Amino acid sequence: MHGGNHWGGSFEMVNNGDHRHNGHDHDATTTDDEKSRNMDQWDRASLHHSQSQRYQHLDQTQQSWLLGPPEPKKKKYVDLGCVVCSRKALKWSLWSFLIAFLVIALPIIIVKTIPKHKSRPPPPDNYTIALHKALLFFNAQKSGKLPKNNGINWRGDSGLNDGNTTSDVKGGLVGGYYDAGDNTKFNFPMSFAMTMLSWSLIEYDHKYKAIGEYNHAKDLIKWGTDYLLLTFNSSATKINQIHAQVGGSQNGSSVPDDHYCWERPEDMDYTRQVQTVSSGPDLAGEMAAALAAASIVFRDNTAYSKKLIKGAKTVFAFARDGGKRTRYSRGNLFIEPYYNSSGYFDEYMWGSAWLYYATGNVSYITLATNPGLSKIPGHFP
Numbered sequence: 001m002h003g004g005n006h007w008g009g010s011f012e013m014v015n016n017g018d019h020r021h022n023g024h025d026h027d028a029t030t031t032d033d034e035k036s037r038n039m040d041q042w043d044r045a046s047l048h049h050s051q052s053q054r055y056q057h058l059d060q061t062q063q064s065w066l067l068g069p070p071e072p073k074k075k076k077y078v079d080l081g082c083v084v085c086s087r088k089a090l091k092w093s094l095w096s097f098l099i100a101f102l103v104i105a106l107p108i109i110i111v112k113t114i115p116k117h118k119s120r121p122p123p124p125d126n127y128t129i130a131l132h133k134a135l136l137f138f139n140a141q142k143s144g145k146l147p148k149n150n151g152i153n154w155r156g157d158s159g160l161n162d163g164n165t166t167s168d169v170k171g172g173l174v175g176g177y178y179d180a181g182d183n184t185k186f187n188f189p190m191s192f193a194m195t196m197l198s199w200s201l202i203e204y205d206h207k208y209k210a211i212g213e214y215n216h217a218k219d220l221i222k223w224g225t226d227y228l229l230l231t232f233n234s235s236a237t238k239i240n241q242i243h244a245q246v247g248g249s250q251n252g253s254s255v256p257d258d259h260y261c262w263e264r265p266e267d268m269d270y271t272r273q274v275q276t277v278s279s280g281p282d283l284a285g286e287m288a289a290a291l292a293a294a295s296i297v298f299r300d301n302t303a304y305s306k307k308l309i310k311g312a313k314t315v316f317a318f319a320r321d322g323g324k325r326t327r328y329s330r331g332n333l334f335i336e337p338y339y340n341s342s343g344y345f346d347e348y349m350w351g352s353a354w355l356y357y358a359t360g361n362v363s364y365i366t367l368a369t370n371p372g373l374s375k376i377p378g379h380f381p
Contacts, residue, residue, distance in 0.1 A: 128211050135213060138197075138220045143185060143265060144175040144227075158265035159183070162246045163274055169230060173246050173274065176227030183258045183265045183272075184247040187231055188283055188328070188339045191290040194224040195354070198293035218297060225294045225308060228287055232318075234311040239318050244283055245275035248334040275335060280328025284319035285347025288312045292354035309358055316351050319344070345373050 124132075139151045143159040162185070163173025176185045177193070201208060201217050208214035231243040249259035256270035277283065291312035298305045318324060327344060329335040349368045356364035367373075 124211070131211065131213065135216060135220065138177065138223075141177045141179075142223060143178050143183075156266045158268065159185075159246075159272070162272055163230075163243065166243065166274055166276075168233065169243065171230075173227070173230055173243060175223065175230065176246075177224060178265060182247075182249075182262075183268060184249075184338075185227075185245065186248075186335075186339050187228065187242070187244050188286055188341070190224060191228060191283075191286040194221055194228070194290040195286070195293045195350075197221055197224075198290070198297045201297050202293070221294050221297060222304075225291060228290060229307070229311050231287075232311075232315060234307070234314060237314055237317070239314060241276050241278045242280060242283060242287070242315070242318070242328075243274055244277045244280065244328055245335060247272040248275065248338070250333050251337055273334065275332060277328045277332075279324040279326040280344075281319040281321075281325050282341040282344035282347045283328040284315045285344060285351035288316035288319060288351035289347070289354040291315065292351070292358040295358045312351075312355055312358065316355060319347065319351065345376055349373060 136151060140155060142150065142155070143162070145157050145160065146155060159178075160174055161172065163169055166173065173185075177190055178184065179186045179189060197217060198221055201214070201221070205214060208217055232239050232241070247258045249257040253260050258272070261268070261270060289312075291308045295305045295308035295312065298308065325344065327341045329340045352364040353368040355361065356368065
C-alpha cells in the first residue's frame with residue numbers, strides 16, 4: 001500500500017501483522033520507530049518551510065506599505081512626441097544648450113542691461129540755429145485754428161471768420177499765413193514761400209532730418225498748401241476765379257482794416273475783405289508751382305500728393321487760359337501797392353517746370369524751355 005508523499009516521491013506503508021507472520025518482529029518494530037521519527041522530522045521541516053514562506057511574504061507586504069511600490073526600471077529612450085531619442089543623448093543636448101546659453105547669451109544680456117553712457121550731442125552751429133528760428137517764424141505767422149504743438153505760446157487762434165461771406169467756399173478761408181508784420185493773407189508771396197520751402201526739403205531732406213526739422217518743415221508746407229487749395233475750386237478741372245487775398249488796406253484808409261488797426265490778429269474784430277480775381281496768370285502760375293513742388297514732398301502720402309497735383313493742373317490751366325491773361329494786381333488798390341506783378345511769363349516757366357518734375361509730363365517742360373518766352377519784350381527785364 002502506498003500513501004501520498006507531500007514532500008516528494010512515495011513511501012511504503014507496512015502492516016505490523018505482516019512482519020510478525022514473517023518472523024521479523026524485532027526488526028519491524030525498529031523500522032517502524034525510525035520511520036515515525038523520520039516522519040516527525042519531515043513534518044517539522046515542511047511546517048518550517050511553509051511558515052518561512054508566509055513570513056517572507058508578510059515582510060514584503062509590510063515593506064510595500066512602508067516604502068511604497070518598487071521603482072520602475074528607467075527606460076533607455078525618451079519619447080518626445082515627434083522624436084524618440086536616447087536618454088543619454090537628451091541629457092547631453094540639455095547640458096550643451098545650458099553651456100551655450102551661459103557662454104553666449106548670458107554675456108549679451110548683461111551687456112544689453114548695463115546702462116550706457118550717452119555722450120551729449122555737439123552744440124548746434126550757427127546755421128542750424130538760424131534755420132530753427134527761421135522755421136519758427138512760420139509758426140508765429142499762422143492764421144486759423146492753431147494746433148496745441150504750434151511752438152509759439154503767445155499766439156492763439158485768429159482769423160476764424162475769414163471768407164465767411166464767400167458762398168463758393170465751404171467753411172470760409174480759414175488758415176494760411178499772415179504776411180510780414182500785418183494781418184493780411186496774400187496768395188502771391190505765400191505761394192512763393194511754400195515753393196521754396198518745398199524745394200529746400202526736396203534737395204536737403206537728409207539735412208533737415210539730421211537736425212530734427214524734417215517733419216516740422218512738412219507740417220509748415222501743408223499748412224500753406226491746405227489754405228491755397230481753399231482759395232479756388234480744387235476739385236474741378238476748370239475754374240474761373242481765385243480768391244487772391246484776405247484782408248488788406250487801401251492807402252489813407254480811415255475805416256478799420258489791417259493797417260488802420262495795427263494790432264494782434266487774435267484781437268481783430270473788424271470785417272476783412274476778400275479780393276477775388278477772374279484773371280491772373282502770374283498768381284495762378286505761382287500757385288501751381290507751390291502745389292506741384294509740395295506734391296513731391298508728400299509722395300509718402302499718396303492721396304494728398306495726388307490732390308496737390310490735381311489742384312496744380314487746374315490752377316495752371318486757369319493761368320494758360322487765353323482769355324484770362326491780365327495781371328492779377330492790375331488796377332486793384334488792395335493788391336497793386338503791395339505785391340504788384342510786372343508780368344506772368346516767368347510764372348509760366350516756373351509753374352510748368354515744377355509740374356514737369358511732379359508729373360513727368362513732357363508738355364510742361366517743353367513750355368518751360370521754350371526759347372520764344374525769353375524773347376518776349378518787356379516780360380524779362
